[in-house]
Amino acid sequence: MDENTQVLRLGEATRPSPLLGRRDHFVPEGARVLLGSTLREVEPYLRQGQLPPSFEQAGPRERVFFDPKGIACGVVTCGGLCPGLNDVIRAVVLTLHYSYGVERIYGFRYGYAGLAASQGIAPLLLTPAVVEPIHEQGGTLLGSSRGPQELDDMLQTLLELNVRVLFTVGGDGTLRGATALAKEILRRGLPISVVGIPKTIDNDLHWVERSFGFATAVEEATRALVAAHVEAKGAFNGIGLVKLMGRHSGFITAHATLANSDVNFCLVPEVPVSLQGFLGALEERLRQRHHAVIALAEGAGQDWIDGEVARDASGNLKLKDVGAFLRGTVERHFDGLGLEATVKYIDPSYTIRSLPANALDSEYCLALGQHAVHAGMSGRTNVMVGYWNQHFTHVPLELVTGQRRRMDPSSELWQRVLASTGQPSAM
Template sequence: MTDQDLDFTIERLGECRFPSPMRKGRFAGDGERIMYHSRFDDMKPYLAAGAEPPALELAGPRERIFFDPATIACGIVTCGGLCPGINNVIRAVVLSLYHHYGVRRIYGFRYGYEGLVKRLGHNPLDLTPEVVERIGEMGGTILASSRGPQDPAEMVDNVEELGIGILFAIGGDGTLKGAGKIAGEAARRGRPISVIGIPKTIDNDISFIQTTFGFETAVAEAKLATYAANTEALGAKNGIGLVKLMGRDSGFIAAYTALVDSQVNYCLVPEVPFTLPGLLRSLEERLTARGHAVIVVAEGAGQELLAATGGRDASGNVKLGDIGTYLRDAIKEHFARSGREINLKYIDPSYIIRSQPANPHDSALCLLLGHNAVHAGMAGRTNMVVGFWNNQFTHVPIDLATRQRKKIDPDGWLWSSVLASTGQPRDIR
């Protein structure tokens, strides 16, 4: 995607005619923007051409709002895999609607987008401050979740029947694409329904969003696994600790875990190809020199080494082969053939990590994402996702956020830092 493709224009439902009931805090102006580029050199071409550099709309409460809080209902839906902090976001949205704006009808749709299809029989929950009071202490989602698309027409039918003016969709790439289709169907009907996405992906792989909630908690929990792997590796002759972490298309969790725990010696991610002979050769050298090794591999790494599993899951994702067990078995077989004793311990903490409650930093991020989602919806924005860019909360069009996955740049600072921390070869092929 080039800079010429960047259009950060946010759709609006119409004129904001009602004064905001919020009386405290700072209002954001409709013209306030956050620069997309943070390096001056990247802005020079625009300045030289007399053009405005690309910028994102600043999030926050507006002085005037589109919806009358006394007459609308709102809905919340959570989709896709679990992630630390979903309940925190639900709580933040409910409390902001209730206390900041006075909205009294808030529906929680159960089992993802299935809950928006009336004929499937998942009655929505009535969400009140009392219902959500303690849910931030829990992992998972009180609304439950599901994967897979539903008919946008059926979902909008139900939204209209319930009198919902704002629908908050908490989820990742697939969820946000579904939210875009709901917004498109509402617009086709000429219905003033705001659809606001809140980015939930433990892999931190949504474009134009600096960090998504749950990511920091995931890295903190992953460190417990790498600590255990290192302890086991040090406790045996030619000990190898192998840890598989989440990361289907983007290896951010693996990369940051390697930085958090500098005892990781190899970090394997989807963005940087490696070969089995290259890894085994380097691993032999490592064991000869140091007598132990810790390997972190993202679930999407090395898929070209595996037999194709075929098919896609309910969210449309290609089904992955298990790179963790593949490497475990391949490493054991290699050293058995060479007659060299090793002691390998394999750890896969994926479901333990994603089911944890959010840590304090993620809890604060969830609160602010939830509040800014509510502000955007009440101000009549739609077909957008609340973002975080250059340390400011922003509005991002759903189409732009889902056009391609955010990935590690193999030539960028992050991967360079991983190589410096692990000491692994730049090219393991």
């Protein structure tokens, strides 16, 4: 595993860091962060006299690869919106400018489309004055888009503007694009570093304990569940149904459920549920308590709905609307039983992703931006800044995009959900 966690570098870092005079805490080049966090996980390696698998620890180095005064840097944000995007942009710009003295920082607008020369979208020159207030706003100053662009097209822009470090902020599709770009750059022997910053509101990137914006999304999702509970209790046999974001991973739904102990059913993509089994459990709940709250991840129950599978510009599956389907199905089910029931359907949808970041996420975004700059200036490339076992890490992009992080139905997290909701473990 350690061979797979080795980070690529453009060359030897020989220049003294501009941070030397500030007495910054420098991370030694050999510093590593263990993948495993328990004795059971590391003991087999120790018995065999081997070092357990580990990631390179992120942070400022005493020597850097680039001359900050002689280069430009670039930032691009791709994919769906997420709380904290502006915080990350701001952190990258302020760290480059004030810590390293980089004078030209370009913001490429509307995702990779803004990086492609053929698209004719002029970049935005990012200065401390430009980014100073943006953390108070949701969304991204640079705009975003989905879908790939030609590698030659993007490289032409980087070379013309003398961009030597490119920061790509996005999820698995964005990081796959960053991987392809970094590999082409290495193949041509160009001195350009590509550093990824993980962004996924679903918290489904591998080797990242928590992605930025997730805490804000859970907080807002909890508000919708509170409203659903009020609505459910306000009617005889009232049902509050809330559909939350979570295409393939139900982390938002699970954590919002735990933050609101009034949820009675939590439905997530990782735990298949029989529709008839669920309807039976819901019926029993209403007969006993006369109200229920359902937290539903958008990717759950996709097998309940007939229809062809379609994909968006990034190759992601277009999900069927399970919220509207379940609302109608529940209403018809209880009508058929002759049992009075009222469904109040709440779909906060993009509300939870378009907010400014909360304090916890803002702090996290600042650290991610700072560590990304340290990684890029030291000459590391084809790498993402991660967070693992209480430390910021350098993770090769191939490890991040090789698989999706999903909730384990046997995990402590899901067992706590079952205990909190009281729902049957098998429906």
